[in-house]
Structures are given as structure tokens and as C-alpha cells.
């Protein structure tokens with residue numbers, strides 16, 4: 421079972437390359453499901469067919485669906501939302517406004533990820549190819565399962581205990597309705613478990629890899645670099661960079677200028693993504709829409725059929741490790757393309773709070789490190805190293 425995510429700035433060719441990859445897999449006899457989590461659903465346009473929210477076979481071996489997050493949102497979040505709506509309504513907010521206030525940003529997208537996992541565990545497909553939303557949204561999305569799961573696990577049990585303690589008192593005062601019911605907490609904890617499972621699946625480098633799609637232009641490349649760093653921080657492995665819409669050489673000055681600028685960008689890209697393969701896709705004379713055109717894109721990406729296995733994992737670097745060094749443990753985290761000044765790490769209880777170039781990750785420490793104290797840290801060679809020493813007061817003699 422493999423999951424391949426395609427992300428990148430808006431309009432660079434995510435949908436096109438994801439569709440071409442899925443099509444090539446199907447042509448090689450691999451049962452493939454192509455999913456879109458982008459609310460601007462354009463899979464159907466790229467494949468030149470109509471798609472719904474349930475997988476439908478588009479060509480032999482290729483199923484496709486556009487996840488309807490709104491519907492899933494209502495199914496999964498209904499209990500929680502209902503409670504909040506009732507609360508607000510009792511507070512005098514009119515029901516329609518209350519409904520709007522309780523639509524949490526980001527939750528819908530998380531539900532799209534839950535759907536990806538459901539399809540993965542259903543076991544009906546060998547490979548899932550996911551056409552993601554533009555990078556900023558996708559990053560927020562990929563950071564969420566852990567952040568929200570952390571919150572639900574750490575904060576809600578406390579709320580729940582508090583609610584249990586308060587309920588008899590509130591009931592005595594005739595206000596039992598202001599305490600959230602246990603079913604609400606159960607819904608939240610279930611969501612927290614599901615998020616943890618999604619996260620486990622997507623952060624497993626043996627299952628999931630991310631492909632960064634870009635066009636060789638400085639603005640797009642800069643965003644791709646930042647995305648690469650953030651993905652490493654959140655523990656997702658990137659195994660391929662696709663440079664799309666590369667201008668062929670030409671005689672006219674317009675084309676020559678573009679070709680020269682893009683070639684310079686490609687040289688820089690290869691340097692900054694050192695270790696990752698960068699595949700180029702030429703700018704085609706026509707819009708690559710429909711199965712025939714997408715097959716030509718797949719040829720350019722993976723070679724003529726059968727070509728290379730489009731789902732094969734590229735050599736992604738190991739993102740995090742814990743080793744012993746003498747008396748100490750060293751947690752290493754690989755953070756590409758950042759300056760030392762942009763990295764900050766702080767211990768907070770059982771967690772390590774990492775801030776990297778504006779992105780934050782609360783990393784729950786492996787149990788062996790929780791009973792240790794931090795004795796040092798440094799950032800060098802694109803690696804964050806945090807050194808821990810067993811805290812004698814916390815280890816049984």
C-alpha cells in the first residue's frame with residue numbers, strides 16, 4: 421500500500437501530474453485511486469470526465485473521486501457543532517449566526533484527510549494518489565492532525581474531569597445544560613484517535629511520500645523551498661520534485677529569455693534540493709486535458725510504458741532519529757534549507773516545541789527522552805541536534 425501526495429503553489433500542475441501519475445500506475449496494472457482534497461475540484465476537468473464523491477472507475481484500473489468535505493463535515497462534526505450551536509443560541513445568538521460561528525476553519529480539510537485514510541484502510545486499492553490543495557493550505561492541513569490531536573489529548577481530558585465535577589453543582593442550580601455532555605467528549609476523543617491514525621499513516625516514510633510540483637521561476641521555487649523545510653519539520657518525506665512547464669529552446673528572443681531564466685532556476689533548484697531527484701516536464705503546446713494528453717505527460721515523467729514505477733519511493737533522507745552517544749541520547753532532526761537563526765527548540769514538559777522559519781511543531785518526546793533533561797543543542801549541517809542526559813531522579817536505580 422502506497423500513498424503519494426502532490427502539492428505545490430496554485431496553478432503549477434499538481435492536478436495534471438497527479439492525474440498522469442495515477443493513470444500510468446493503472447496502465448501498469450496497479451489498482452489506483454486518484455483523490456482530490458482541493459476544494460477547487462479540477463480532477464474531473466483534467467481527466468475530461470464527471471466525478472463524484474464516491475470512487476468511480478475512469479479507465480481500467482483507475483478510480484477517481486473528489487472528496488466532498490462539506491458532507492463529511494456534517495457527518496463527523498455534527499454532535500460537537502450541535503452542542504456549540506445550542507450554547508450560543510441560549511446565549512441569545514440567532515441560530516443561523518450560531519451555525520456560522522461554529523464552522524471551524526481547517527476542520528473540513530482535516531476531514532478530507534480522514535477520508536484518505538478510510539480509503540487506505542478499506543484495502544481496495546494498491547496506491548492512493550492525492551491531488552492536494554495549494555501548499556499553504558496543505559501544510560496547515562498536514563500540521564493539524566498532530567496539533568489538534570495534541571490539544572484534544574492534553575486539554576480535553578482536563579475539561580472533561582472538570583465537567584464531571586461541575587455537573588452535579590450545575591444541576592443543583594438548574595443549569596445542567598451549560599455543561600458539555602460526555603457524548604461530546606467522546607466525539608472529540610474519537611476524532612483525536614482518528615487524527616493520530618491519519619498522522620501515523622501519512623508520516624510513515626514506508627507508506628507515504630510527498631511530491632513537490634513547481635515551475636522553474638524564482639517566486640514559485642522560493643515557496644517550494646519553504647514548503648520542503650516545513651514538510652521536514654512535520655515529519656513528512658518528500659521523494660520527488662517535478663519542475664513543470666519548462667520552456668523548450670527557441671529562436672525568438674522571448675523564448676530564449678525564458679529558457680535561459682528557467683535553466684538558471686533549474687540549476688539552483690538542483691542545488692537546493694540536493695539528494696532529491698528533480699524531473700522536468702516540458703511546456704506543452706496544448707493544455708494537457710484528457711486521458712491521451714495525460715499519458716503523454718506520464719511518458720515525459722516516467723518514461724514510455726512500462727517505464728519506471730511511478731509509486732516507487734525515491735531516496736528520501738531520514739528525518740528524525742534518536743541515538744545514544746556515551747551517556748547521552750541525541751535527537752537528530754533534519755531541517756533542510758533553513759538558517760540557524762530561524763530554528764528554535766524549547767522543552768515543555770514531555771514535549772519539545774520546535775519553531776522553524778515561522779512554523780511550529782509540538783513534538784511529544786519518545787518515552788525514553790521524557791525522563792531525561794536537555795543538556796544542549798545545536799544546529800549545523802541542516803541538522804538540529806538536541807542532547808539529553810538521563811535525569812537520575814527519574815530513573816529507577
Ligand SMILES: Nc1ncnc2c1ncn2[C@@H]1O[C@H](COP(=O)(O)OP(=O)(O)O)[C@@H](O)[C@H]1O
Nearest residue numbers: 430431432433434435436665702703704707708
Ligand atoms: N506541462 C504543461 N504544459 C502545458 N500546460 C500545462 C502543463 N501542465 C499543466 N498545464 C496546464 O496548466 C493549468 C494548471 O495546471 P493544474 O494541473 O490544474 O495546476 P494545479 O492543480 O497545480 O492548480 C491547466 O490548465 C493545465 O492543463
Ligand SMILES: [Mg+2]
Nearest residue numbers: 434435458462
Ligand atoms: Mg489543481
